[in-house]
Amino acid sequence: MFENLSEKLERAFKTLKGQGHITEINVAETLKDVRKALLDADVSYKVAKSFTDTVKEKALGQQVLTAVSPGQLMVKIVHDELAALMGAEQAEINLKGAPAVILIAGLQGSGKTTFSAKLANYLKTKKNRKVLLVAGDVYRPAAIEQLKVLGEQIGVKVFTIDEDKNPVNIARKAIAHAKEFDINTVIIDTAGRLAIDEQMMNEIAAVKQAVNPHETLFVVDSMTGQDAVNTAKAFNDRLDYDGVVLTKLDGDTRGGAALTIRSVVDKPVKFVGLGEKMDAIDVFYPSRMADRILGMGDIVSLVERAQEQFDEVEARKLQQKLAKDQFNFNDFVSQIKQIKKMGNVKDLLGMIPGMGKALKDVDIDDDAFKGIEAIIGSMTPFERENPSVLNGSRRKRIAMGSGVEIAEVNRLIKQFEDTRKMMKLVSGGGGKNALNAMRNMKKMSSGRKR
Structure with missing residues (x-):
């Protein structure tokens, strides 16, 4: 970004x-x-x-x-x-209500419905909240269905009323439902428009007045630059919201909205969206964003993401295997899966100081490890457990089974050996080598680029 x-x-x-x-x-x-x-x-x-x-x-x-x-x-x-x-300090979301009611507003196409589900997933998994999503967009039929699909995907119930097309009634009944079933967080997705109009403003203002939310968030597409800022100001003049959400930040090469919104509307940016996946949401830290803009990386966020996926029991087992030089391809795949859970690979590598510029023209997509997993999947259980047996004939069979050239199989085995050496150094307490391990990810994921 x-x-x-x-x-x-x-x-x-x-x-x-x-x-x-x-x-x-x-x-x-x-x-x-x-x-x-x-x-x-x-x-x-x-x-x-x-x-x-x-x-x-x-x-x-x-x-x-x-x-x-x-x-x-x-x-x-x-x-x-x-x-x-950009605001100096990170701004917290208000969750003090019983239930805490969060109202989501924004133009159509800004990523409002997707963000509502992402926020529900974030509060459920990171804050241990019981969440209810409310389908308050009664004008766009796809919005209700989209929220239902996303809710099912993250395991969060979606509240809808088919026979009632009044957003105020839906919001009130949803809150009553939450109180009845001891749900402590309600996220209300509201209708958007292609442009700001009086009907839209009156409706969202009426919903806000009726439910008196503890937090009102305005969702805006960061890629629209100054248009995003102007829209944010128009909404704030009517809604007086509590914070801004910048979506599609991973595709924003300029950064005008992120840099300007706080000074124009005097409201903090609270969250950023970085992709379509349900875990692609980050709390906004102005200082860390300044680090990334100036090419200093963001090691703190990288470590936090790693800690979220950290399994202490598995880590101890892995350390023991490394100490005995027993690290194999099953462990290798397990580590790849943990890295994938941390987020977009290119975004992760960009958090390492100095790597952002190096990755500028490197195309690393979300399926960067797909070919590696296919090669390992073509190995027999015995071969995965005992990499040393991978002789020429076995490598040829693996290449045919995974649909790649034998050179790619050889390259993966070489990268596996390099990674095993690096991880042994890291497990021995060499913190500096953790960065080397992440840099090696770049070689692994971009080495297959054609």
């Missing part, structure tokens, strides 16, 4: 490289490029100018330490101001 902005900011900072000290002249030149990068990212001129004026004021007022170059100092100042522009 934000590849274009990251690349242009990096070029802007090069102006200060080799400079012995910060002056008004070299700062002005750098910030001219920074402002242009922000404008290209679809940030409004007013916000971009205010941002660079603040950075200039802070940069000229600081002394450059001997151990820090002017370029490094400028990156630090820009990082802090980017985080401040």
Whole structure:
């Protein structure tokens, strides 16, 4: 995400490289490029100018330490101001009600219904909440069916009333149902429109007034840039919502909406959507997002995702196998499955400092490991347990069985051996080698690119 902005900011900072000290002249030149990068990212001129004026004021007022170059100092100042522009601190969702009622609003096509299900899944799995989804979009028939399908997929009940087409009545009855069955969280998906209109605004305002939600979230497509910001402002003027959700952030190379919304509507971005899968939702951390924009990666989020999939019992077993040099292809597949559960592979690799730029032109899709799993699936149980027996004739049979060239089988076995060595180092306490293991993922997943 934000590849274009990251690349242009990096070029802007090069102006200060080799400079012995910060002056008004070299700062002005750098910030001219920074402002242009922000404008290209679809940030409004007013916000971009205010941002660079603040950075200039802070940069000229600081002394450059001997151990820090002017370029490094400028990156630090820009990082802090980017985080401040996006809200500085992470904003929590309010779940204090009994039940906690969350109202979801937004235009049609913004990903509102999908986000409602993602949020339900997040609250169920991460916050241990009992959730009820409410199909309040009575105008788009597909919306109700879509919510039912997604609800079944994540194991969350969807409340609908076929004979009642009044969103206010549906919302009230859903809350009564939640109280009766001891459900502590209600998420109400509401109708969207292709554009803002008076009927839509009146209806969502009526639903809000009737149910008095503890949290109202506005869902917006981040890829629409300044249009997203303008829509967010129009909704906030009528709804006074509590927070913003940016969907499709994984496809946003510019970042204008993420950078601008907070300063325009004075409401925090609370969640971001990063794909279609039900677990593709992240809490929004301004400082971490600033890290990623400036190519610093996001190790904290990467570690958090890994910890969510961490199984202590399995980890101990794996460590024992590594210590005895018994790590095999069954364990290898198990590790791949855990990595896949963490999210999109390219997104994960982009969280490693310095990897974002390296991956810019590398195409790694969600099925990056599919071929690897097919090769391993073509092995016999004995071969998976004993990789050392994989001689030439066995490799030829495996290649035929998985529909690949024998060179690909050889490459996978080589990568398996490399991974086994790396994991042995990591299990021995070499934290630095954890990054090497993640970098090896890139070789594994992109090595099959044709």
